[in-house]
Amino acid sequence: MSDRTTTAQVAVIGGGPAGIEAACALSNNGIRVSLFESEPVLAHNVGNKFKLFPDFSSASELVATLSHKLSGSHVSVHLDTEIVSMEQKGGLWFLTDNYGHTHEAVAVLLATGYDVFDARRKEELGYGIYKGVVTSIDLESMLKAGKLVNVLGEQPQCVTFLQCVGSRDEKIGNHYCSKVCCVTAVKQAIEVKKLSPRTDVFLFYMDLRMWGQGFEELYREAQEQYGIRFVRGRISEAASTFDDRVQIKAEDTLVGQPLKMSTDLLVLMVGMEASCGTKKLASCCGVEGAYGFAHSCSPYLSDNMTDRQGLFLAGSCKRPMSVSDTVNDARSAAVGIADYLKTALSN
Amino acid sequence: MMKRYWNEYQKEIADDKFFYERSCIRQTFFPGSEAAFLKMLREELGKDIYDEANQHTCTGIGYHSDIVPLQTTMTVVARLFALMTEAGYENYVPSCVTSFGVFTEMVEMWKHNPELLEKTRKILYDTTGRTFEIPKNIAHPSDIIYKFRYDLKQKMKYQLVNRFTGKPLRVVEHIGCHYAKIFPKAGVGNAEFPYVLAGMIEAWGGEVIDYPERRHCCGFGFRQYLVQENRGYSIANSKKKFESMEPYEPDFIVANCPGCTMFLDKWQYTIAEMENKTYDKNGYGIPVLSYEEMAGLLLGYDPWKLGLQLHQVQAEPLLNKIGIAYDPNEKFTGVSGKILPRPEKPHNLLV
Amino acid sequence: MDFGFTISKPRSIEPTEAGREQLLQLEEQVPTFRRCMNCGGCTATCSAGQFTDFNIRKVHNLYRWGQYKELDEELQKCMLCGKCTLVCPRGVNLRSLIIHLRKALNKDHQPGDYQHFIRNNNR
Numbered sequence: 001m002s003d004r005t006t007t008a009q010v011a012v013i014g015g016g017p018a019g020i021e022a023a024c025a026l027s028n029n030g031i032r033v034s035l036f037e038s039e040p041v042l043a044h045n046v047g048n049k050f051k052l053f054p055d056f057s058s059a060s061e062l063v064a065t066l067s068h069k070l071s072g073s074h075v076s077v078h079l080d081t082e083i084v085s086m087e088q089k090g091g092l093w094f095l096t097d098n099y100g101h102t103h104e105a106v107a108v109l110l111a112t113g114y115d116v117f118d119a120r121r122k123e124e125l126g127y128g129i130y131k132g133v134v135t136s137i138d139l140e141s142m143l144k145a146g147k148l149v150n151v152l153g154e155q156p157q158c159v160t161f162l163q164c165v166g167s168r169d170e171k172i173g174n175h176y177c178s179k180v181c182c183v184t185a186v187k188q189a190i191e192v193k194k195l196s197p198r199t200d201v202f203l204f205y206m207d208l209r210m211w212g213q214g215f216e217e218l219y220r221e222a223q224e225q226y227g228i229r230f231v232r233g234r235i236s237e238a239a240s241t242f243d244d245r246v247q248i249k250a251e252d253t254l255v256g257q258p259l260k261m262s263t264d265l266l267v268l269m270v271g272m273e274a275s276c277g278t279k280k281l282a283s284c285c286g287v288e289g290a291y292g293f294a295h296s297c298s299p300y301l302s303d304n305m306t307d308r309q310g311l312f313l314a315g316s317c318k319r320p321m322s323v324s325d326t327v328n329d330a331r332s333a334a335v336g337i338a339d340y341l342k343t344a345l346s347n
Numbered sequence: 348m349m350k351r352y353w354n355e356y357q358k359e360i361a362d363d364k365f366f367y368e369r370s371c372i373r374q375t376f377f378p379g380s381e382a383a384f385l386k387m388l389r390e391e392l393g394k395d396i397y398d399e400a401n402q403h404t405c406t407g408i409g410y411h412s413d414i415v416p417l418q419t420t421m422t423v424v425a426r427l428f429a430l431m432t433e434a435g436y437e438n439y440v441p442s443c444v445t446s447f448g449v450f451t452e453m454v455e456m457w458k459h460n461p462e463l464l465e466k467t468r469k470i471l472y473d474t475t476g477r478t479f480e481i482p483k484n485i486a487h488p489s490d491i492i493y494k495f496r497y498d499l500k501q502k503m504k505y506q507l508v509n510r511f512t513g514k515p516l517r518v519v520e521h522i523g524c525h526y527a528k529i530f531p532k533a534g535v536g537n538a539e540f541p542y543v544l545a546g547m548i549e550a551w552g553g554e555v556i557d558y559p560e561r562r563h564c565c566g567f568g569f570r571q572y573l574v575q576e577n578r579g580y581s582i583a584n585s586k587k588k589f590e591s592m593e594p595y596e597p598d599f600i601v602a603n604c605p606g607c608t609m610f611l612d613k614w615q616y617t618i619a620e621m622e623n624k625t626y627d628k629n630g631y632g633i634p635v636l637s638y639e640e641m642a643g644l645l646l647g648y649d650p651w652k653l654g655l656q657l658h659q660v661q662a663e664p665l666l667n668k669i670g671i672a673y674d675p676n677e678k679f680t681g682v683s684g685k686i687l688p689r690p691e692k693p694h695n696l697l698v
Numbered sequence: 699m700d701f702g703f704t705i706s707k708p709r710s711i712e713p714t715e716a717g718r719e720q721l722l723q724l725e726e727q728v729p730t731f732r733r734c735m736n737c738g739g740c741t742a743t744c745s746a747g748q749f750t751d752f753n754i755r756k757v758h759n760l761y762r763w764g765q766y767k768e769l770d771e772e773l774q775k776c777m778l779c780g781k782c783t784l785v786c787p788r789g790v791n792l793r794s795l796i797i798h799l800r801k802a803l804n805k806d807h808q809p810g811d812y813q814h815f816i817r818n819n820n821r
Contacts, residue, residue: 232736239561239562254736254759259713259763261712575703578701582705583705
């Protein structure tokens with residue numbers, strides 16, 4: 001065996017919550033695991049967040065806990081290492097990375113996650129054109145820095161959130177709901193109010209999907225305690241005003257009238273799309289599903305399995321998923337992989 | 348500060364050998380524009396552009412007013428294509444934005460419904476004995492001027508610069524709905540931020556005003572303004588735009604659609620007479636130019652030969668700002684030397 | 699000059715500072731109002747809404763945006779039966795809300811003053 005080749009029982013592709021959780025669970029059961037992350041850091045998507053819904057716990061603490069767990073395990077971690085292709089031969093998987101190295105494994109877990117929707121694709125909303133238009137990811141950075149200002153560097157009089165940017169939108173080809181944006185917006189709206197109590201906060205939605213434990217309560221708290229104004233309607237256009245604010249046009253569908261107002265900041269709640277890695281590897285293995293996400297055998301009893309032997313899935317490479325669901329899904333994948341290894345190795 | 352990523356949206360625009368189709372209404376409202384376009388292409392750019400004597404309407408106004416049925420429009424469009432084919436051209440250039448929309452739409456319909464194309468071919472042949480080819484390229488004249496904007500700049504005598512302040516002129520650009528809202532890909536810069544006029548303004552020294560109602564329709568509609576009772580709704584759309592652009596103090600408006608250019612000009616008179624309101628500081632209104640007039644002025648063409656005296660809002664304050672030479676005494680002398688009658692003065696709008 | 703038509707007025711809601719102040723005041727008077735999630739339960743059960751076009755959900759939404767035109771007249775259709783308050787899943791005190799809306803919209807309004815309503819009904 002050349003020194004350019006590594007072997008492991010399980011190769012985990014992706015170093016986010018799904019990859020780390022599954023790798024640690026497998027490793028703790030005495031299984032040899034290699035983990036590959038294309039970025040120089042672990043869990044960059046979670047790392048971009050300030051606080052997590054619905055309980056406002058710290059995102060960086062979660063990343064630190066996951067990283068600590070990983071470094072305390074026997075998992076062989078390869079950062080800055082992108083798996084560019086993979087194939088199965090004679091019951092083994094051969095993964096090729098961006099350095100041209102080959103990695104062998106009996107089973108592979110795809111945990112390649114999501115990319116954030118590029119808001120510039122919704123031209124009419126002016127992201128990348130007007131400074132007052134930001135994404136939910138940009139807002140997380142502002143909240144993290146504890147500094148919320150408008151274009152002129154002043155405390156904003158008004159902050160407006162818009163749901164479903166890049167989701168539920170035929171025009172950009174995504175019919176699906178990104179699932180986490182509704183509650184994220186409610187969380188962020190509360191954070192804005194906490195940081196800047198005199199700011200008026202509006203939240204434009206088509207439906208509010210408060211599916212998780214504590215979400216509906218958070219929505220109610222946002223209304224009652226923080227006076228956040230929920231408006232049912234989709235903002236169709238953003239433009240700059242003479243005084244560098246953002247003019248928005250929507251319908252208040254509950255009164256059936258068009259609405260025109262200006263706001264200091266327009267926050268676009270950008271949805272989740274299959275990451276580049278997810279698209280590439282799912283298609284390379286023939287397990288691509290709708291919208292470039294990876295396709296599992298069945299959403300009921302075999303949601304971690306694919307049609308390919310020894311290829312497993314976890315987390316948001318399958319569909320938009322919250323952090324807590326992702327972690328649970330990763331543990332479930334670890335159990336499936338351990339079972340598979342028992343059978344595969346006894347043959 | 349605008350990020351100019353709409354440069355990514357470019358369309359194919361033919362390079363030479365154009366078949367030109369004139370507009371029904373443009374020669375009345377902007378009588379020098381089409382002649383100026385032909386002159387620019389032939390004399391400034393050295394292009395071959397064919398001006399067919401037997402051409403006719405595209406039915407656009409009737410079509411969009413629900414008066415002319417689809418099959419009639421298709422056949423009329425086919426006859427125009429037949430004239431192009433017979434003249435030996437493949438690149439179709441309709442002067443009017445609505446014609447551009449109609450041609451693009453018919454070709455797209457034929458692509459998806461080949462039986463409609465066959466039916467149209469048959470009707471045209473049975474009635475006129477003509478056959479036709481679908482153009483290789485359909486471009487609006489504003490596309491062509493946009494494409495050659497730097498070549499034209501080489502020949503220009505003036506820039507879009509205020510000669511008193513040395514600052515760029517601040518220009519409102521307005522794109523007709525039928526240019527890119529029917530088929531966003533048919534427009535330079537796509538539908539939300541079409542770059543076709545903005546590209547000319549920026550290349551020629553001006554500054555584009557990005558005002559809040561920039562993307563709002565001028566209100567022309569078709570059935571809307573044709574019926575007198577509905578005009579209040581039509582004019583309200585233009586008024587909304589004027590109110591929105593007013594604080595930016597635009598030096599002029601430029602448009603690429605006959606309807607928009609006409610109504611953004613004429614409604615300023617109507618609003619001034621109805622409400623005694625103008626949208627410039629001095630009570631003259633904001634001049635509205637076609638893109639050919641804008642280019643023609645910068646190339647040094649005589650403002651009166653370009654037909655600026657037939658606009659409602661008069662262009663002299665703008666000409667003075669740019670420093671364009673003109674003879675006030677020649678304003679109402681026609682091209683043939685005949686003295687034209689002088690229009691009545693409005694009550695409120697200064698001229 | 700008469701051109702045979704008049705310029706249409708914009709019908710978009712454009713929020714104003716005054717409207718914002720009015721809303722904040724109402725929310726202080728009826729704190730439960732903030733909790734409304736626009737389910738329409740109130741309107742579904744409304745006695746007045748069965749026989750007139752009275753829609754309390756729409757009325758209070760228009761009030762939120764400072765659109766007061768004809769709201770006072772609308773509110774006179776309410777019989778204050780209180781069924782809306784009983785059905786509200788978010789515990790909004792609608793009866794109190796309606797009283798406060800009436801007061802805010804018509805400063806001269808006195809409890810028991812139904813002249814306005816009678817006038818409208820006989821029209």
